[in-house]
Amino acid sequence: MALTDQSTSTARPDFDLLRQRYREERDRRTPSDAGERRYLDIEQGFSHLLDDPYGERVERAALDEDVDVLVVGGGFGGLLTAARLRDAGVEHIRIVESGSDFGGTWYWNRYPNAACDIESYIYFPLLEETGYMPVERYSKAPEIRAHCRRIAERYGLYDRAAFSTQVKSLAWDAGSARWAAKTDRQDEIRARFVVLTTGPLNRPKLPAIPGIETFAGHSFHTSRWDYDYTGGSETTPMDRLGDKRVGVIGTGATSIQCVPPLAKAAQHLYLFQRTPSSVDARDNSRTDPEWWADLKPGWQQERLENFTAQFTQDLPPNDLVHDGWTVLARAVREKFVAAKGAADPGALLEQADLEKMADIRERVSRIVEDPATAEALKPWFSLYCKRPCFSDEYLQSFNRSNVTLVDTAPRGVERITSTGLVAKGVEYPLDCLIFATGFETSTSYAKRSGMEIHGVGGVSLTDRWAAGMSTLYGLQTRDLPNLFIVSQAQAGMSPNFPHMLSEQTLHIAHIVEQCLARHIDSVQPTAKAEQDWVATIVRLGESRRKFIEACTPGYYNNEGRLSDAEARSAPFGGGGIAFIKLLRQWREQGDFSGLEVN
Numbered sequence: 001m002a003l004t005d006q007s008t009s010t011a012r013p014d015f016d017l018l019r020q021r022y023r024e025e026r027d028r029r030t031p032s033d034a035g036e037r038r039y040l041d042i043e044q045g046f047s048h049l050l051d052d053p054y055g056e057r058v059e060r061a062a063l064d065e066d067v068d069v070l071v072v073g074g075g076f077g078g079l080l081t082a083a084r085l086r087d088a089g090v091e092h093i094r095i096v097e098s099g100s101d102f103g104g105t106w107y108w109n110r111y112p113n114a115a116c117d118i119e120s121y122i123y124f125p126l127l128e129e130t131g132y133m134p135v136e137r138y139s140k141a142p143e144i145r146a147h148c149r150r151i152a153e154r155y156g157l158y159d160r161a162a163f164s165t166q167v168k169s170l171a172w173d174a175g176s177a178r179w180a181a182k183t184d185r186q187d188e189i190r191a192r193f194v195v196l197t198t199g200p201l202n203r204p205k206l207p208a209i210p211g212i213e214t215f216a217g218h219s220f221h222t223s224r225w226d227y228d229y230t231g232g233s234e235t236t237p238m239d240r241l242g243d244k245r246v247g248v249i250g251t252g253a254t255s256i257q258c259v260p261p262l263a264k265a266a267q268h269l270y271l272f273q274r275t276p277s278s279v280d281a282r283d284n285s286r287t288d289p290e291w292w293a294d295l296k297p298g299w300q301q302e303r304l305e306n307f308t309a310q311f312t313q314d315l316p317p318n319d320l321v322h323d324g325w326t327v328l329a330r331a332v333r334e335k336f337v338a339a340k341g342a343a344d345p346g347a348l349l350e351q352a353d354l355e356k357m358a359d360i361r362e363r364v365s366r367i368v369e370d371p372a373t374a375e376a377l378k379p380w381f382s383l384y385c386k387r388p389c390f391s392d393e394y395l396q397s398f399n400r401s402n403v404t405l406v407d408t409a410p411r412g413v414e415r416i417t418s419t420g421l422v423a424k425g426v427e428y429p430l431d432c433l434i435f436a437t438g439f440e441t442s443t444s445y446a447k448r449s450g451m452e453i454h455g456v457g458g459v460s461l462t463d464r465w466a467a468g469m470s471t472l473y474g475l476q477t478r479d480l481p482n483l484f485i486v487s488q489a490q491a492g493m494s495p496n497f498p499h500m501l502s503e504q505t506l507h508i509a510h511i512v513e514q515c516l517a518r519h520i521d522s523v524q525p526t527a528k529a530e531q532d533w534v535a536t537i538v539r540l541g542e543s544r545r546k547f548i549e550a551c552t553p554g555y556y557n558n559e560g561r562l563s564d565a566e567a568r569s570a571p572f573g574g575g576g577i578a579f580i581k582l583l584r585q586w587r588e589q590g591d592f593s594g595l596e597v598n
Helices: 015-029 076-087 141-154 253-265 289-293 299-309 327-338 345-367 371-376 445-449 497-518 527-540 542-549 576-589
Strands: 064-072 093-096 167-173 178-183 188-196 218-221 245-249 268-273 403-407 420-423 426-429 432-435 452-454 483-485 523-525 595-597
Touching (some): 064 076, 064 178, 064 497, 076 093, 076 141, 076 497, 093 188, 188 497, 245 253, 245 420, 245 426, 268 420, 299 576, 327 345, 345 371, 497 576, 523 527, 527 542
Parallel strands (some): 064 093, 167 452, 188 483, 245 268
Antiparallel strands (some): 167 178, 178 188, 420 426, 523 595
C-alpha cells in the first residue's frame, strides 16, 4: 500500500508505515524491477570529457629523474602528502597531476555555485599552518582552489610538480627497489616510494541511455563546465542561456548547487530526476573575525575530531560544528538523556533518522508550491543512504514558471533523440544537455586512474584485487612494496574527507621517513596482516552493508547490486576516530607491526 506523507502533522510519525514506504521506494527502483542501470565507457565516443578546458598544457622536456617519493595527484590528498613529507624532512618529491594546477576535484568541478558542503573550518586542510581564515562557513570553489595554491606555495610544491601529465604505468624493479613510472609525456621517473592520491571522484560517468550519441544539441559534464557556451562563471550569472532550453540529468549534490543559477539563466530548465536527494537548509554565513581571533592553538584538530566523532557510537558530550551533518547525533543524545540511558542506541538512531527525514519532507511541502512537484521531490530513504544535501535556493527554484521537474522514477530517462530526452513516453526538446551524473566509483582502479600497476613478479593491482580489495589499513597491498593508495576504502571514514586524508598522509610520511632513516629498501604488508585486516573490514562492515542494501539504488551500494567483492571495499566499520587511534598506536609502537621489511 502507498503511504502519503504524514510529516506535515505535528504527531509523531508512524515508524512502521515509514519503513514500509522506504522498502517500496527501494524496490521499485532496484535493477530487477526497473531495469539495470548501465554506464558508458567515456572513451568510446566521449573521450573529450577527459580533456582539460580550464588550463593550457605547457610544453616541456621529458623528465628523466630519480626521486624519493612520487605523488600521483595534486588535490587535497597529494597536497597533504607532500606537505607531511616535507615536514618530515623528505625533499626529493615529484608530484604528477593531470590538471594544469593543484586542486584535484576542485580544479575540475567549476560548475556554477560550486561550494563545499562541509564547514570550511574543518574542510580546508592546514588552516593553522597557513594562517588563513575562510571567508564563509561554506566556501565557494574559487576560494577552495586558492587555498590549494596557498598550501602549494607554503610548502614549495610548484617546483616539484609536473602538471598536465598523466602517469600511465608503474612497474616495480626488485633489483633497484624502485618504482619505474612512465607518463603520457614520455617522462621516466624512478621512485623509492609511490603515493597514489587520485581519489575516487575523478573520472566522469555517463549513463548508457539509448541514443545518447545521437543528441545534436550542445552537451557537457558538470566536471567540464562549458562557460564558452553558457557564459558567466562559477560566481557570476550565465548570460548566454536566455534563449536556451536546458536539461540536467542527475539530482545529487552537484545538481543541488548548479540548478538554482541555471534556473535563473535559462529560457526553460528541465531537471530529470529518478531519485530525489534530501535537501536541508544551508544557512551559510560570513566568518566572524572576532570569533576567529579567539581560537586557541590546536583548535582545528579538536574541531576535526569532534565532527568525525558525531558519526560514531561513542558520541562526544558536545557538538562543536553543530550543523546539518551532526543533527542526528544531537537528536540521539537528547533521546538518550530522555530515556535515562536505558534505551538501545541503535533504535534511538533509527528513530532520530526517521523523524529527521520527516522534517526534510515537511520542508519540501512548505517551500514548493505545486503539490505534485513537492511530492516528487520528497526523499523516502534514510538520511545517510545518499550524501545529504543543503541549499537555500534549490527547492525554491521549482516555484519558477520556467523550471520543470521531470520525475522519471522508477526507470529513468528512456532514450535520447537528436533533439531532446524522452521520459515516460514524452519528449522534451532541448538545446543543451548537462550531465550531473557523477564519477566512476565501481570500475577497477586501473580504469579510474588511467594507469596500469605491476608489482613483484609482474603481478598487476587488477589481478591482486580480482576477488576484492585487499590491503593493510586501506593503504598498502602485498606484492606492491613501497606503494600507498589513499582512499576511504578499507580505511577510516568521515563525511569530511580531508580529515581522513590528513591522518592517512601523516601515517604515510611516518613510514617513509622511518624507511629512509633506517635505510630500509622496501616495506609491504605480510600476508597474514593483510588477510586479518580484510577479515576485520568484512566483519565490522556487516551492519553497514545491511544498511546500504536497504537503501534506494545509488553509488553507495553500486546501484543496488552490492557484491561480496565490493563489500570488501567498505570503510573501517569501527569508525573514523577508532581508525585514527589505531594508526597512532601503530606509530607509537614503532616496530612496523604487520609489515615485511627488507
